[in-house]
Amino acid sequence: MQFDQILQYSLSGLSTGAIYALIGVGFSIIFNATGIINFAQGEFVMLGGMFTLLFLETLKLPLWAAIPCAIVASTVAGLLFERLAIRPLRQATPINLVIITIGGSILIRGLAMLSWGKDTHAIPPFSGDDPIAIAGATILPQHLWILAITVIIVIVNRIYFYHTISGKAMRACAYNRRAAGLVGIDVHRMVLFSFIISSAMGSIAGIIVAPLTMTAYDVGIMLGLKGFCAAIIGGMSSGIATVIGGLLLGVLESLGAGLISSGYKDAIAFIILLLILFIRPQGLFGKAESERV
Amino acid sequence: MLLRLKNINTFYGKVHALKNVSLHLAEGEIVTLIGANGAGKTTILNTISGVTPAGSGDLLYHKEPVQALAPDRIVKLGISQVPEGRQVFKPLSVEDNLELGAYLRYRNREGKSSIHEDMERIFTLFPRLEERRKQLAGTMSGGEQQMLAIGRALMARPKLLLLDEPSMGLAPLVVQEIFCVLEQLRSERGMTILLVEQNAKAALRLADRGYVLETGKVILEGDAGELIENAEVKRAYLGKDKKEIWER
Ligand SMILES: Nc1ncnc2c1ncn2[C@@H]1O[C@H](COP(=O)(O)OP(=O)(O)O)[C@@H](O)[C@H]1O
Ligand SMILES: [Mg+2]
Numbered sequence: 135m136q137f138d139q140i141l142q143y144s145l146s147g148l149s150t151g152a153i154y155a156l157i158g159v160g161f162s163i164i165f166n167a168t169g170i171i172n173f174a175q176g177e178f179v180m181l182g183g184m185f186t187l188l189f190l191e192t193l194k195l196p197l198w199a200a201i202p203c204a205i206v207a208s209t210v211a212g213l214l215f216e217r218l219a220i221r222p223l224r225q226a227t228p229i230n231l232v233i234i235t236i237g238g239s240i241l242i243r244g245l246a247m248l249s250w251g252k253d254t255h256a257i258p259p260f261s262g263d264d265p266i267a268i269a270g271a272t273i274l275p276q277h278l279w280i281l282a283i284t285v286i287i288v289i290v291n292r293i294y295f296y297h298t299i300s301g302k303a304m305r306a307c308a309y310n311r312r313a314a315g316l317v318g319i320d321v322h323r324m325v326l327f328s329f330i331i332s333s334a335m336g337s338i339a340g341i342i343v344a345p346l347t348m349t350a351y352d353v354g355i356m357l358g359l360k361g362f363c364a365a366i367i368g369g370m371s372s373g374i375a376t377v378i379g380g381l382l383l384g385v386l387e388s389l390g391a392g393l394i395s396s397g398y399k400d401a402i403a404f405i406i407l408l409l410i411l412f413i414r415p416q417g418l419f420g421k422a423e424s425e426r427v
Numbered sequence: 428m429l430l431r432l433k434n435i436n437t438f439y440g441k442v443h444a445l446k447n448v449s450l451h452l453a454e455g456e457i458v459t460l461i462g463a464n465g466a467g468k469t470t471i472l473n474t475i476s477g478v479t480p481a482g483s484g485d486l487l488y489h490k491e492p493v494q495a496l497a498p499d500r501i502v503k504l505g506i507s508q509v510p511e512g513r514q515v516f517k518p519l520s521v522e523d524n525l526e527l528g529a530y531l532r533y534r535n536r537e538g539k540s541s542i543h544e545d546m547e548r549i550f551t552l553f554p555r556l557e558e559r560r561k562q563l564a565g566t567m568s569g570g571e572q573q574m575l576a577i578g579r580a581l582m583a584r585p586k587l588l589l590l591d592e593p594s595m596g597l598a599p600l601v602v603q604e605i606f607c608v609l610e611q612l613r614s615e616r617g618m619t620i621l622l623v624e625q626n627a628k629a630a631l632r633l634a635d636r637g638y639v640l641e642t643g644k645v646i647l648e649g650d651a652g653e654l655i656e657n658a659e660v661k662r663a664y665l666g667k668d669k670k671e672i673w674e675r
Contacts, residue, residue, distance in 0.1 A: 299533045302523050306516045313514040316476060318502035318531040318583055 138270030143392040144385050145268070149277040149346075151384020152284035155377040156339035157361025159291065160332035162372040165365070166308035167328035170231045174215060174239035175336055176358020177246075181208040182337030183349030184246055187255050197258060205337050211242070212333020216326050224322070239354065246351040259345040276345045283342050287335060288377055294331075295372065304328065308372075336361075356400065363407045369417015379418065428490070429454045429587060429619050430475070430506075435484035437467075437474045444470040446643040447484070452587065457613055457620045459630040459651065461664055462640030468623040469511050471640070472589045475621075476508045477501045488587075503531055507585035511592055511623075513576040517565025521556055524564050524575055525549060528582025542582070549578040552608050570601035577608070587619045588612070594626045602626070606633050627664035631655045639664070 157179055164172045185204035189195045195203065219238045223231060260279045265272040294301040307314040307324045315321050340349065340357070347353070364383050368376030383403055391399040410418065430452045437445040444467050452458050460468050473479040475486065477498045486494035488504055496504075507528075516524050526533075529542045550557035553574040559567060564575055573593055580588060590609070594602040606629060612618040624630035631637055631651045639647035639660060647659065654660050 299526060299530060302519060302527055303530055305519060306527050309516050309518055310514055312478060312498075313510060313516065314527075315478065315498035316502065316508050316510055316514075317527050317579060318499045319527070320497070320499045 139392070140389070141269060142271040143388045145271055145273050146277065147385035147388025148381055149273075149280040149384070150343070150388065151364075151381035152280050153339045153343045153357070153380070154360045154364040154383050155380025156284060156287060156335050157357060158364030158368060158376045158380050159288075159372050160335045160339075161362055161365040162368065162370045162376050163304075163335075164328045164332050165370050166372055167304060168220075168231075168325050170220075170228050170235065171362070172329075172332065173232065173235045173358065173362075174242060175332060175361060176354030176356075177239045177242040178208050178212055178333040178336035178354075179340035179343075179357045179361070180246060180349065180351065180354035181211055181242070181333075182340030183257060183344035183353065184250055184255075184351065185337070186257055186341050186344065187250070187349065190257065197260065201341055204341060205334055208337030208340075209330055209334045212329045212336075213326065215242075215333070216329035220325070220329070221322065239358070243351055243354060250351055252351060254348045254350040256348050257341070257344040260342075274346070276342075280342045280346075283338065284377075287338065288374070291335075292373065300327070360403050363403045366407055366410050367418050369420030371417065371420075375417060375419045382418075428452075429456075429488070430621075431485070431487040431490075432471070432475070433485040433487070435471075435474060435481045435486065437470050437479055438482045439470075439479070444479075444643050445474065445481070448640075448643070448645055450638050450645060450648070452619055452621055454586075454619055455613065455617050456636065457609065457622060457634045459622045459624055459627075459634035459637040460640060461624055461627040461630060461637060461660075463663075464625070465642075466640040467643040468640055469591055470643075472508055472510075472591050472621070472623060475501070475506065475589060499531070502583055502585075505584070505586035506589065507580035507583045507587075508589040509573075509576045509580045509591060509593060512595070513569070513572045515564040515572050515575050515579065517563065519564060521560045521562055521564055521567075521575055522546070524579050525556075525582050528579035531583060545582055545584070549581060552581075552611070553578060570597050570605075573597060573601075573605060574608075577605070581612075585618070587621065589621045589623075591623045592625060593622075594624060594629065602629060609633060627660065628655070 157175060160175050161172065164170065182204055185207045186200050189200035189203045190197060215238055219234055220231065223234060259276040261275045263274055265274055295305055303314065303319045304324050304327065307319060307321055311321055360383065364380035365376050367379030367382060383406060387399055387402045390402045428451055432448055432450050435445050435448045448471060460471060462468050470479060474481050477496050477500065481494050485492060493501065493504065516527065525546050532542055555571055556574055556578060559571065564572060593605055609620055610633060613620060622630055622634060631654055634651040636649065637651050637654045638645050647657065
């Protein structure tokens, strides 16, 4: 087994891992604000890619304009999802709400299939596809885009949660919803915010990965589950723990697929998921009662 | 009249927790609500705060009905609660907790400088909080967390402060310090205070008036001085054995 081979797999694993991280943080943000797992999270990843395609090919926008439009469109979809599917059922138990998110995800996927068909589509890479050599391995410019955008989002996220009053209010809600209400925080507004942030992040993940993996109406299922796995490894943290969870998952998957067999790629995520749930349900880094933000 | 509850009934599912409760607070008064565990004291505060809305009855603030409002709207009206067991945001710093107390003022685009002035005033009231301003709230002692919970509520600039057993589990000296601050809030800011306590003696010494609650009903009300002398109250709430528990 050669060093540059391992480096190669790790590098590409890191960039897929970054995608899982963004999706996973989206899961965690909603979970912390509402106590529910939003299984429609993957669909916003899919919408990001598909909306980019719509703006790019149907409306003939240039890529730099199509991307922000797609992010806005997916975020509006997330907002509507909260307003139409989650908020009216506020009194429902968490398990019912989770089932509703599963129903919502099937609906969104169905609508996407009706609008865009079942074909797989490609989005052009952001800046060409000439490989860049790094210490015997090569990576594509799109990998660098993914890593850079992820780093920026993680930093923005951190600033939001730790240095703005709205972000602090979101953390307060996650920690103790009743006390948050008693200081005047509108808890329902925070729930809406959490859906807005998560769908925006999910769509960005879907957009930056689409040039590498292609996109289709059903890519949300697998990406959503991988993101969920990252969040579980991170103990449902909306911060660095889930990011590390995503990166770890991406790298292990890539190494497993490269060194053992590519048939195991998806199985690795689920084996990790089950192991974590059985052995360390509080996440890889979690103390049982620590804050999850 | 600042606040009036008229024949309030509150339920938890089938549990009838408040039965025709009526009480009132005039501006600038300190009123205490005493009663044993499970009497319904917390439920009264949460009914006022909109956490457990009343099933029937009237809740009037400045003569306006407010019983259907969500907790954040109640805070906006000028009623802040210091909840039972403090409930500070433990993973956040002391400063962040205080800032969140002023959440609605931030949302109203009130200048940062006046909010920070208020924070300094909280630090004058509770100098121990200033020493720990960067510390996570969860790492502080119970007394300090209680002070923080009070400070957080004050940051909203309430006219009416609801306190749920602020002395619970605290050493007598700390209780004294906190009750001193309550007195100060009334005399310096004209704050109206509804104080829920099991520590009936200390509460009645501080308060102007009191209500005694038993299994969801108001069974006695009167001036604090009278209640302290009342034989029933003495037997049930000021007994020697209880006193020892509180002053331990
Ligand atoms: N969440 C709840 N669900 C059901 N019953 C409750 C709940 N909270 C309080 N109760 C009941 O309501 C009554 C009053 O409780 P509470 O207001 O907490 O009393 P206190 O604050 O005086 O100790 C008690 O009988 C208690 O068991
Ligand atoms: Mg109580």
